[in-house]
Amino acid sequence: FxxxxxxxxxxxxxxxxxxxxxxxxxxxxxxxxxxxxxxxxxxxxxxxxxxxxxxxxxxxxxxxxxxxxxxxxxxxxxxxxxxxxxxxxxxxxxxxxxxxxxxxxxxxxxxxxxxxxxxxxxxxxxxxxxxxxxxxxxxxxxxxxxxxxxxxxxxxxxxxxxxxxxxxxxxxxxxxxxxxxxxxxxxxxxxxxxxxxxxxxxxxLSDEELKAMHRGVLLTDDLYERLTAWVKAHYRDRLSQADLADPMLLQEVRKALDELTGILGLGSIYDFQL
Missing domain, CATH: 3.75.10.20 (Succinylarginine dihydrolase)
Known part of the structure; x- marks a missing residue:
């Protein structure tokens, strides 16, 4: 299969x-x-x-x-x-x-x-x-x-x-x-x-469906700039095996996701945010 x-x-x-x-x-x-x-x-x-x-x-x-x-x-x-x-x-x-x-x-x-x-x-x-x-x-x-x-x-x-x-x-x-x-x-x-x-x-999407969408996820020039800054701040250009064993990596990822949900206006959607 x-x-x-x-x-x-x-x-x-x-x-x-x-x-x-x-x-x-x-x-x-x-x-x-x-x-x-x-x-x-x-x-x-x-x-x-x-x-x-x-x-x-x-x-x-x-x-x-x-x-x-x-x-x-x-x-x-x-x-x-x-x-x-x-x-x-x-x-x-x-x-x-x-x-x-x-x-x-x-x-x-x-x-x-x-x-x-x-x-x-x-x-x-x-x-x-x-x-x-x-x-x-x-x-x-x-x-x-x-x-x-x-x-x-x-x-x-x-x-x-x-x-x-x-x-x-x-x-x-x-x-x-x-x-x-x-x-x-x-x-x-x-x-x-x-x-x-x-x-x-x-x-x-129809016009009605588009209007019903959460506005925070629709790409605009301003959102593009904010997302680009977020990527530059949080995306690593390399990851080693030792990094995967570092508990601080988890904190780093959670901080990045917390900022991202804020940028998109999604509220608390991850368990660690509750």
């Missing part, structure tokens, strides 16, 4: 407030030794784990698609689906090596998607070899809606890999749903194994 689910799940829809299609991508079938599976690297997501997530969340089977990731892509270093595909709204941006049964997967999504037609933006291996896709984290990006179309937020490494940079220039001129590309320096995240996709978690 290998599960690293968030990196292997995409929701496609006509509108954020409408019913959509839940796309679960798995690396192998755990209970079938004869099913296709990667040979070099282990598959981190199993079909059985994906099915359990869908079942426990009460998802409608008519709006759920299970797709196997191409084992050859996993062996090329694509451990999670978010390194080979990204979706937003009715758009699926993916590499031709993303899925084991590409046409079947696309057909399943199209048959279940309501309120909009699927926009499948396919990147071929001739345009971007799988090795370049992995090295640049092209698909470990964010697709964001803008008034002029969708914007693809990519890591700076995408401009350092020639094939990817050329592809991005052609993409915005193609007349497709992705109309702009913005490059961001996320080297610290990349060096720890994550690009912009690690920021993909989004909860869309």
């Amino acid at each position: 290998g599960d690293e689910g968030a990196a292997n799940h995409t929701r496609l829809c006509g509108g954020y407030g409408e019913a959509g299609v839940e796309l679960f991508v798995y690396g192998q079938v755990a209970f079938n030794d004869q099913a296709p599976a990667p040979k070099k690297y282990p598959a981190r997501q199993t079909l059985e784990a994906s099915q359990a997530i869908a079942r426990l969340h009460g998802l409608d089977g008519q709006h759920t698609v299970f797709a196997q990731q191409n084992p050859n892509a996993i062996d090329a270093g694509v451990f999670h689906n978010d390194v080979i595909a990204v979706g937003n709204g009715n758009t699926l941006f993916y590499h031709d090596m993303a899925f084991l049964e590409e046409e079947r997967v696309l057909a399943d999504i199209r048959s279940r998607l309501t309120g909009a037609e699927l926009e499948a933006v396919r990147v071929s291996s001739e345009e971007v070899p799988i090795e370049d896709a992995v090295a640049s984290y092209l698909f470990n990006s964010q697709l964001l809606n803008t008034p002029d179309g969708m914007m693809l937020a990519v890591p700076g490494e995408c401009r350092e890999v020639a094939s990817v940079s050329r592809y991005l220039d052609a993409l915005v001129q193609s007349g497709g749903p992705i109309t702009s590309v913005e490059v961001f320096d996320v080297k610290q995240s990349m060096r720890n194994g994550g690009g912009p996709a690690c920021l993909r978690l989004r909860v869309v």
Whole structure:
């Protein structure tokens, strides 16, 4: 039941407030030794784990698609689906090596998607070899809606890999749903194994829901400055084994958390604050 689910799940829809299609991508079938599976690297997501997530969340089977990731892509270093595909709204941006049964997967999504037609933006291996896709984290990006179309937020490494940079220039001129590309320096995240996709978690709120939220956690210029000062004051740049045995570290962490809840106006939420 290998599960690293968030990196292997995409929701496609006509509108954020409408019913959509839940796309679960798995690396192998755990209970079938004869099913296709990667040979070099282990598959981190199993079909059985994906099915359990869908079942426990009460998802409608008519709006759920299970797709196997191409084992050859996993062996090329694509451990999670978010390194080979990204979706937003009715758009699926993916590499031709993303899925084991590409046409079947696309057909399943199209048959279940309501309120909009699927926009499948396919990147071929001739345009971007799988090795370049992995090295640049092209698909470990964010697709964001803008008034002029969708914007693809990519890591700076995408401009350092020639094939990817050329592809991005052609993409915005193609007349497709992705109309702009913005490059961001996320080297610290990349060096720890994550690009912009690690920021993909989004909860869309109505105006009424937004007004009901606690105001202290909404980012403003002032809050950004206060949080930056808090990080500089409390974040260590290294931690040793001896530090972990020092009782003062606990006091240090509690002091930092106490200040943070004060900055955000959350009140006493930790046991040590009671």
